[in-house]
Amino acid sequence: MNIGEVAQTSGLPAKTIRYYEDIGLIAPLRSGNGYRQFRERDLHKLRFLGRARSLGFGIEECRTLLALYEDDTRASADVKAIARDHMARIEKKIAELQAMHATLSHLVEECAGDARPDCPILADLAAEVQ
Template identity: 75%
Template sequence: MNIGEISRETGLPAKTIRYYEDIGLIAPDRGDNGYRRFRERDLHKLNFLGRARALGFTIEDCRTLLALYEDETRASADVKAVAEDHLHRIEEKIADLKSMRDTLRHLVNACAGDDRPDCPILRDLGDA
């Protein structure tokens, strides 16, 4: 498979696939013409990466997870630790965003949104 085909298969942009090779997440073969040649194993890895990224894991998390995935003697505790850390980070982010959302909602609701200049949003941002 050339990069175009595997890109269609995995749904990952060709740019992303080349990037993943650059940083050592995958290592496809090369044909005589210099084109990358992807095998079943690469397809599998790229799908793995796509799903892990969709869950918000960082690239470094993905690197760790891939290594664990390929290590038949891994302990599931190691995988769980990575996932739990990530889960906590996500929960923190949600909490931060919720607090922003609540403040913003409050301000937006308080603003008349007409052609007059008076605005509680700017008043809130502006005063000490």
């Protein structure tokens, strides 16, 4: 398969596929004229990486997960630890987003939204952080 075919089949942009090659996540064959030749296993890795990235795993986590996936002697505990750490970061981000939402909701409720110049939203944004 060429890069266009593997991009369409994997659902990843060609630019992303080239990037994954540049950083060593995949290593397609090269034909005599230098064109990339993707094998089924390259496609499988790209789908794996696409799914892992869609779940928010970072590049280095994907690299580790891919190595674990390819290691028949892996311990599932290693995979679970990576997933748990990632979940903890997601939960922290959710808490931060909920706090931001609560603050903005309060400020929007306090703002009259009329022709007057006073605005609690702007006042809060201008307040010095202590």
